[in-house]
Amino acid sequence: MTQNAIEIKGLDKVYKGSKNAPDKHALKSIDLNIKRGSMFGLLGPNGAGKSTTINILAGLVNKTGGSASIWGFDIAENPRNAKASIGIVPQELVFDAFFTPREMLEVQAGMYGVAPEDRITDELLRAVRLEDKANAYSRTLSGGMKRRLLIAKAMVHQPPILVLDEPTAGVDIELRQQLWEYVRELHAKGTTIVLTTHYLEEAEELCDEIAIINHGEVVACEPTPQLLSRIEEKEILITVSESLTEMPKALQDFHSEIKSDHLLAVKISKEKYTVGEVLNACSDAKLTITDISTAESDLEDIFLQLTSSTAGSKSDAA
Numbered sequence: 001m002t003q004n005a006i007e008i009k010g011l012d013k014v015y016k017g018s019k020n021a022p023d024k025h026a027l028k029s030i031d032l033n034i035k036r037g038s039m040f041g042l043l044g045p046n047g048a049g050k051s052t053t054i055n056i057l058a059g060l061v062n063k064t065g066g067s068a069s070i071w072g073f074d075i076a077e078n079p080r081n082a083k084a085s086i087g088i089v090p091q092e093l094v095f096d097a098f099f100t101p102r103e104m105l106e107v108q109a110g111m112y113g114v115a116p117e118d119r120i121t122d123e124l125l126r127a128v129r130l131e132d133k134a135n136a137y138s139r140t141l142s143g144g145m146k147r148r149l150l151i152a153k154a155m156v157h158q159p160p161i162l163v164l165d166e167p168t169a170g171v172d173i174e175l176r177q178q179l180w181e182y183v184r185e186l187h188a189k190g191t192t193i194v195l196t197t198h199y200l201e202e203a204e205e206l207c208d209e210i211a212i213i214n215h216g217e218v219v220a221c222e223p224t225p226q227l228l229s230r231i232e233e234k235e236i237l238i239t240v241s242e243s244l245t246e247m248p249k250a251l252q253d254f255h256s257e258i259k260s261d262h263l264l265a266v267k268i269s270k271e272k273y274t275v276g277e278v279l280n281a282c283s284d285a286k287l288t289i290t291d292i293s294t295a296e297s298d299l300e301d302i303f304l305q306l307t308s309s310t311a312g313s314k315s316d317a318a
C-alpha cells in the first residue's frame, strides 16, 4: 500500500475553447505526491491551476490525461472509494440558505451513505463551534460561521484527507486563527491536510511541505525548511565612499550589482556565505563602508523568484 495520501502523475487538463475563446491548457502534465499525515500547501498565483487540480480530485472536473489516486484509489478506476477518502472545502460559500447547519450535515452524511447511527453531526458542530447555531437558518450565519460549516460538511464521512481550497480568503485574522486551530486539531488526530492559499506566511507556518504551481506546472515541491533554505537569500546594501565604476575583483564571487555610484547590492545565500565574508571581501577590495543594511527573503520573495522564471503575461494569469 502506498505511503502517499494523494498521487498525481502526468495530470493534464485542457479546457476546450469556443469560437471566441482558445483552448486553455490549465494543467501541463503535473506530478505531485502528498504523504499520508502531512500538512501540504499548494501555492500559486491566480489561474495557476490549483482549483483545477482540486476539482479533478473531487470528481468535479474531468482530466484530459495522466492519473491521480486518493488513498490508493485511482480516481478513474475506483471513483467511489477515491471520493470517500477525501473531503473538500470549496472556495465559494455555496449554501442552501433554508437548511440549518444540522440539516445540512445530516443531508451531506446521507449523500455519502453514512448510516444514521454512524453520523457525527453533534461532534462536528461542536468542533467548528456552531452548536449554538445548529438549528438556525444558514442564511443567518456570518461569513466566518459559513466557512466553518463548510469544513464540518467536508468531514461528515470522516475522510482521511481534508482539502481546503483558499479557506481564509476574505476571512479576518481572529477567525483565521480559529480555523487553523481546528485544522491543526484534525491534523494532530491523523487527518492529512492539503490547503491552497495566497497567504504565503500561513503556508510557511502551517505546512510541512509546499508545492508551488504556476501556469499549470509544478515549479517546486519540497519540505518547507528545505524550500526556505534552498533559496533563502539575504540582500546586503553597502554604501561606500569610493566611486564605483566596476565590480571589485574580491566581490565577483558573490551575486553582486552596482546600484549607483556609491551603492553596492550583494545577494548571498545564507547557506553559502555570511555577512562577515562579504564585509571581508569589501575590506580586501579596499572599500570604505559608510553604511550597510540587509533584508531577508520571506516566502513571498521565494515564491516570486521561483515563479518569475516561468511567468507569462499578467493577463494570462488572471
Ligand SMILES: Nc1ncnc2c1ncn2[C@@H]1O[C@H](COP(=O)(O)OP(=O)(O)OP(=O)(O)O)[C@@H](O)[C@H]1O
Pocket (backbone or CB within 6 Å): 015, 016, 024, 025, 026, 044, 045, 046, 047, 048, 049, 050, 051, 052, 053, 316, 317, 318
Ligand atoms: N471551466 C473553465 N473553462 C475554461 N478555462 C478555465 C475553466 N476553469 C479554469 N479555467 C482556466 O484554467 C486556468 C487555471 O485555473 P484555476 O482555477 O485552476 O486556477 P487557480 O490556481 O485555482 O486560481 P485561483 O487562485 O484564482 O483560484 C486559468 O487560466 C483559468 O482561467
